[in-house]
Amino acid sequence: QVQLVESGGGLVQAGDSLRLSCAASGRTFSSYGMGWFRQAPGKEREFVAAISWSGASTYYRDSVKGRFTISRDNAKNTVNLQMNSLKPEDSAVYYCAAAQGMGFSVIIHDYNAWGQGTQVTVSS
Numbered sequence: 001q002v003q004l005v006e007s008g009g010g011l012v013q014a015g016d017s018l019r020l021s022c023a024a025s026g027r028t029f030s031s032y033g034m035g036w037f038r039q040a041p042g043k044e045r046e047f048v049a050a051i052s053w054s055g056a057s058t059y060y061r062d063s064v065k066g067r068f069t070i071s072r073d074n075a076k077n078t079v080n081l082q083m084n085s086l087k088p089e090d091s092a093v094y095y096c097a098a099a100q101g102m103g104f105s106v107i108i109h110d111y112n113a114w115g116q117g118t119q120v121t122v123s124s
Contacts, residue, residue, distance in 0.1 A: 007021050012120075014122055030053060034098055036096060037097055039095070040093075045095070049070040051071065053104065058070050064090075094118050
């Protein structure tokens with residue numbers, strides 16, 4: 001079972017940027033899709049971005065398109081989320097997740113390994 005550890009969260013002002021990173025254990029990282037999700041207080045966890053096993057395909061929720069970029073480095077077993085032009089509504093705990101057994105997915109139920117989460121707070 002893969003283990004995931006996120007880093008890079010913090011408190012920033014609206015319009016600033018943050019880069020989240022996720023380090024994965026295991027030797028099969030390059031075989032499955034990865035994603036980022038977020039959960040704000042009182043709300044359900046929601047999809048943010050996904051990337052295929054090779055990195056060739058990506059997908060974003062509409063509200064972050066053009067501002068967020070997901071990428072992966074299979075040699076380093078890492079996946080990143082570059083977040084630009086942050087807005088207060090982006091504030092949430094961000095989770096890295098792995099869809100082991102699948103090359104790419106945007107469906108939360110396909111993700112079977114989760115990190116502990118990292119807090120992102122954007123002040124107005």
